[in-house]
Amino acid sequence: MKKIIGVLGGMGPAATLDAMEKIIKNTPATCDQEHIPVIAISFPDIPDRTASILSGGESPLNKMLAALRILEAAGAQCIIMPCNTAHYWYDELRVSTKAHFLNIIDITCNKIVSEGVNNIAILATTGTIKANLYQDRLRKENVRFVIPDDIQQGVIMDSILAYKSGDGERAYQLLKPVIYQLKNIGVERFIMGCTEIPVILRKDCDKKEYIDATEELVRCAIDWC
């Protein structure tokens, strides 16, 4: 059997499905048996990541570690975690497993650097932004990037929460004006740096404009397997 991809998911459930769908779409296969084996854990009760980063709410780490233990015991050899904000705890997770644990932030930044992209805006949760998950690496690589202002960031977060509450249309209607505003100040590309964002923007498939962190993560996992 091929190597097994373990999906540490549920943050949120729809983003987990999106990652699994991208595994299927990016795998050349002519029958069931040629696809990559996947074990996915979707435990949506993992405490809110942004709340924990911003206001010291309950840490999600213990529940993420428990999910990681299950994936390891089940035989997963390559772990992906389709939640950018959760990568705030990446180091603790990585050192606790012998499996190959991919880092969505590193992989996405590698893509940006290798393509020489600049004037890029980060679309992410307020937790991801405040924790500087993308900014630290992009600064080091001298990539010119834009962070949404506080009002825009509030709208982006509302959009993500609207999607998580089941209102995909409201999520889309909130997010699109922010994207137009950012384009008006010279932004050329966007990091979909929250795994809900490719799901919210599903009907806009302009691959040139968006760098989809989930897609980059999944491609890396498939290459490894």
Add this chain to the structure above:
Amino acid sequence: MKKIIGVLGGMGPAATLDAMEKIIKNTPATCDQEHIPVIAISFPDIPDRTASILSGGESPLNKMLAALRILEAAGAQCIIMPCNTAHYWYDELRVSTKAHFLNIIDITCNKIVSEGVNNIAILATTGTIKANLYQDRLRKENVRFVIPDDIQQGVIMDSILAYKSGDGERAYQLLKPVIYQLKNIGVERFIMGCTEIPVILRKDCDKKEYIDATEELVRCAIDWC
């Protein structure tokens, strides 16, 4: 934490995703944490079910049992297997686990009987049809049903295999004429009795015409949890 649904999947990978998507859609939730925890195993190298039933090819049972062991060890309390044909081995699987193992055929037939549906055609793999998985129960309940003729059944199977090979459009174009032919001989409703079929027919959402076995299975699992 809520009870955990275990998805014994990979037959095929897209049908597994469809079941997981239906778990999310049928769960009333206003944030991540209100969703139902799911562990999904998508091991696509489980041997072909129809080939095993029709021509005694390698049995998928051992690999299905191995996947079931993983789900149990991971804490799954309610097992669903989004593959109708795989239910040929349901009895062996059910007696080997203490988890609550739902039966997609029984649940779908219960729905048909409770709604008093008649003049229904079974859209399924040739393995499901030849094994009489649906017919035995429907006959017992005096439901009037139609089995596609051999030529139609060949086309249905080609459609399912086309989808599994990644050609969704061809799958759709093959299946639709068979559905029209069946309507012309008086069929009023259709059992989507292969979990690939709701995925192939995704753009046709006439809920009245189709009874989606995957959807019925998932609703039952959510009720149980």
